[in-house]
Amino acid sequence: MSVSARTYRGVSAEERKAERREKLLAAGLEVLGTLGWERTTMTAVCAEARLTERYFYESFSGREELLVAVADQVAVEARAAVLAALRAAPAQPRAAAREAIAAFVGLFEADPRKGRVAILESAAAPPMRRRRQELLREFTRLIVDEGHALFGAAALPPPWDEINALLFAGGLAELVAAWLTGEIDATTEQIIDAAADQFAATAHR
Amino acid sequence: MSVSARTYRGVSAEERKAERREKLLAAGLEVLGTLGWERTTMTAVCAEARLTERYFYESFSGREELLVAVADQVAVEARAAVLAALRAAPAQPRAAAREAIAAFVGLFEADPRKGRVAILESAAAPPMRRRRQELLREFTRLIVDEGHALFGAAALPPPWDEINALLFAGGLAELVAAWLTGEIDATTEQIIDAAADQFAATAHR
DNA sequence: CGAATCTGACAGGACGGGCTGTCAACCTGG
């Protein structure tokens, strides 16, 4: 391991390490988002990143850790997009929900790899599934909170709020999955409208 | 290969082969439903079935084929349970939908392994995912058709019927998944009620 | 009984991915 940690090609040891980590994350997104879980081996990721295995272990303990990190990165992005949309959204519940959903769907339309990672592949392997559950739960909470903020006293009480939030989140995930894989031929607008309707129909009494 | 095909221990060659196939399917359900996709190797399935690998290839070309067959078997069962419930159900849309959903959920409550296979594991590996898509599509169609039968002219027109059916099927799958894994603490009744409400709220205009 | 078939157990090769070590070439700082 590095003991003196000097600069190389003008960048410090820390920066170089961070750069390599970034390259690995980008490569992970590329491979996982195009070839899928099965074919996302350390060998493939390292080849994509043009780094050797040694540098892989510098930042990650193994393949699982990298892939969880990739999925997390996408989840953080999705969360940020939704929150930003909500902050900028009008006060009407229906319109606000629509904006948030549009932001969520738009992220995956802009980069299908992220959609595949967040929705398709995150359901594949056990370690990512655990993560996916946590994320879904987080989104569920976000939905519940927004529901309460938007609908006030008309919002659903526990445990119905959480149950319906799961119902909504799962449905949206499945719908976006079908849309991403081209199984269903619907426009982005239709996806968003249907999800917004669904939310409006079930988020309050 | 067998050329003469004589009886052994009182059973014909065909019956023996069929028995072995059944044992493999049962072992596949057990291993896939308890240990999960990753750990469901041919070695593990053969050990569980107390058969050697040779007999594995007698009935299946490889591990994927067996696991798809296992998932199919569960899917057929689920489909039959839902259809039977619908045939025996009252004419009121709300009650009929509730019966069908209860039958679906009840199957997985009775045997959680089937739930794990149908909902958790079927999303894991690519070959099973393709199957899952087809099955979901089949259920979607079933839901669409039932929606039209139950609600008549009030049912949703394309493409909204399919979009909403996917939204519903995906949501129910996610909800049942959370319920199976104990992530959410809700009673069976609550799951069924919420799903029935959701269906009633979105299956017609 | 005896020949043919069936069965179960196991050995072992082929293959691929995870993981470590070596080595030459390169860059930096004294």
Next chain:
DNA sequence: CCAGGTTGACAGCCCGTCCTGTCAGATTCG
């Protein structure tokens, strides 16, 4: 410049799974 950190390339081991082959013992039927 040169001692020592840094990098990339690659060989090679370990391990688990897939898959095939062999063989002794059990069972059937002429």
